[in-house]
Amino acid sequence: MRSVTSKQVTDWWTTSISDIEPGVIRLRGYPVEDLIRGASFVQTIWAMVRGDLPTDEQARLLEKALVAAVDHGPQAPSIAAARMAATCGVGLHGAMSTGVGLLGDVHGGAGQQCVELLTAIADEVAAAAPEDGDRDRLPDVVADHLAACKAQGRYVPGFGHRFHPRDPRRTPLLEAVHAAVAAGTVPGRHLAVAEEIERQLGQGRARPVPMNIDGATAVVYAELGFAPELARGLFILSRSVGILAHSWEEQQSGRRIKGPIPPPLLPTYAGAAHRPVAEPDGTDD
The missing domain is CATH 1.10.230.10 (Cytochrome P450-Terp, domain 2)
Known part of the structure; x- marks a missing residue:
């Protein structure tokens, strides 16, 4: 079995974004205490993805x-899904991840x-x-x-x-x-x-x-x-941000298992009509 050197371990997640050591946090080279004192959240977003401050x-x-x-109301699928998830006991993190997970090629x-x-x-x-x-x-x-x-x-x-x-x-x-x-x-x-x-x-x-x-x-x-x-x-x-706000609001409502349409309404059924299932004849093979 090939041995792994300490450098191979520390190089495993090599990054130019965050420099962390005991007592030190630098993001893109900027000490976090300086960012806290002098940079806005938007400036920090820019620095994190672009490498320097705007x-x-x-x-x-x-x-x-x-x-x-930020938001476009509960009719947006990501918001609606997050709100439904919030009534299903998955917690705020689960509701938010449900909403964010819908932001794909078509919606988002x-x-x-x-x-x-x-x-x-x-x-x-x-x-x-x-x-x-x-x-x-x-x-x-x-x-x-x-x-x-x-x-x-x-x-x-x-x-x-x-x-x-x-x-x-x-x-x-x-x-x-x-x-x-x-x-x-x-x-x-x-x-x-x-x-x-x-x-x-x-x-x-x-x-x-x-x-x-x-x-x-x-x-x-x-x-x-x-x-x-x-x-x-x-x-x-x-x-x-909108997903967070809607998830929290729905969670505070106390409703449980809130579906996509209010009861007693049900989705339109377009499948086969009632069909009986033949009972076993009781004989063994």
Whole structure:
């Protein structure tokens, strides 16, 4: 049996995030006591996932996106599931993990998908052939991507909402990004792409198809330079606050085993009609 050296043991979980030893806690090199005294929670989130502290302007923009996605009521599957779990005796941690576990590609993943779309378009525009000169390639590239989505039967992530004609979170977030562009905090490439998508989606329609929370926060995360998958992680971090609040509220209600619909209502049954089961004839093989 091969022996294991102490260095192999200590290298097993090598990390550049946390430096822990007796009496010392450093996160990304920053002593935790200094972070406690001088950094906000949002600044610490940035430092943990990006490696250094953000500027005040970057932190303010990130905070707006995190605030915007905190909650969307019990009709959201993640919140509903967490509330049901809270009535089943699993404790607050179990209720929260149930809700967070539902934040997958369909419910919770559109922000990541939108960052990927905005980045693909922005990169394609930036890589336009020199012979295009000063011609604005953005409308053509957006049109091509929207046509591809339509041809493949895919929806455009981050736009439209099944409940809100106009998502109330869109405008304040985009206002903040515009202000950040004007201040030189972010470049504005992804913002321009998102607004062009929104413009083209609304052409020829009686009702516009504005950005939703996923699209607006995707603009923020993309402009701040977060990787697409981190956009989903940050959304989950934000929505966990709402899941916590709803789980706690439901737990305090005292209700037990609260199902998805109130009794005496039952789900519609669409299976076979009543069928008898033949009784054994009593003979042995």
